[in-house]
Amino acid sequence: MPTITWQTLTRWTDQELAAFDVAAADLLCALGLPGAETIDVNRCQATLDQWARHIHEETNRLAYLFTRHPSKYQNSKARFRMMVLATVLQRDLGVHCDLFWNDLSDFHFFSNPDHLFVHGVVQQRRGTCSSLPVAYAAVGRRLGYPLKFVTTWRHVFLRWDEPGGEQFNVECTSHGFVSHPDFYYLHWPRKLSEEEVRHFGALKSLTPRQEFALHIGNRGHVFRELYNLPAAVDAYAHVCHLYPESWSWSASLVDTMNRWESRLRARMPPVFPPMTIHFSPRAFTNIPQDLERGVFNLYARETLLTHPPFEEKWWKPARRDPRQLPADYRSHIKVRFPQKIGENLHFSFSARGVSTNDVDGRQSP
Incomplete structure (x- = not known):
């Protein structure tokens, strides 16, 4: 069987990408980057499998909380499940947003693949708005949760987006489970005009191909900051396509x-x-x-x-x-x-x- 690379995935349809592990897609885009030599895709996937099993067990164990007091969770099993997922990832597994990384200059932030790709979360238990949504989505999708990626100005979050059903946002960089309305992301991290929302695709649930483009874009960011401009242009051209x-x-x-x-x-x-x-x-x-x-x-x-x-x-x-x-x-x-x-x-x-x-x-x- 031919080896799958990130270039291979650029030729896949939305349906094919939707069936592929988001963590693997993300990690394929990190392979070959300076500073990403220690990535073990299979090991990262196995760790995420373990996390998903643990969260599944905890969700079943704590199900009585929703049964007794559904109003505490807005009468939403989906919100309860995401609350358990966020709580277990943070409290039991130590996954958190690294605020120090967020304060770095663009060069020091974007030149380090650990800050942008999910292996940083798996290996170090810390991440950013680039890597944490991948970890949350990888675990959630293993549990069958309909999680989509959403973008605003220089920020990525998730959305529980059930076809014909419930929708709510999931902020992956907050402490605990936090669900902001769309209006919040129109004004944070900075205010967006109607034109920017329209032209930048902000606040829309991304398709699988658009989602994969984010991972390739992070590859481009690393190469750009390291001044490997040919590789950065190659990545950005694929993203634009x-x-x-x-x-x-x-x-x-x-x-x-x-x-x-x-x-x-x-x-x-x-x-x-x-x-x-x-x-x-x-x-x-x-x-x-x-x-x-x-x-x-x-x-x-x-x-x-x-x-x-x-x-x-x-x-x-x-x-x-x-x-x-x-x-x-x-x-x-x-x-x-x-x-x-x-x-x-x-x-x-x-x-x-x-x-x-x-x-x-x-x-x-």
């Missing part, structure tokens, strides 16, 4: 592309050969074609400028003295991205009317 309704992800993609462009321009020699690019078939069909082609253009230049033989032979001498270019300096570059699976990125170079072919051998994004 999965969740085109949210303009905030488009803003993250464009901002990171602009940073990448600035870095490349600082490295390019004053005289850089013009390029003709033969693009791959569209991969991110839910984002504008010009934006997608911009991603491939950046990747082509990144590959050319960071290839050591090209750097020594052409770019370094051209930066040193653009008036005295190497005799074999290229006048034009043709870039051919893979047209089917298994092909490599291919470069053709022209100089003084003579064409030569070079194959970089690296896979395109």
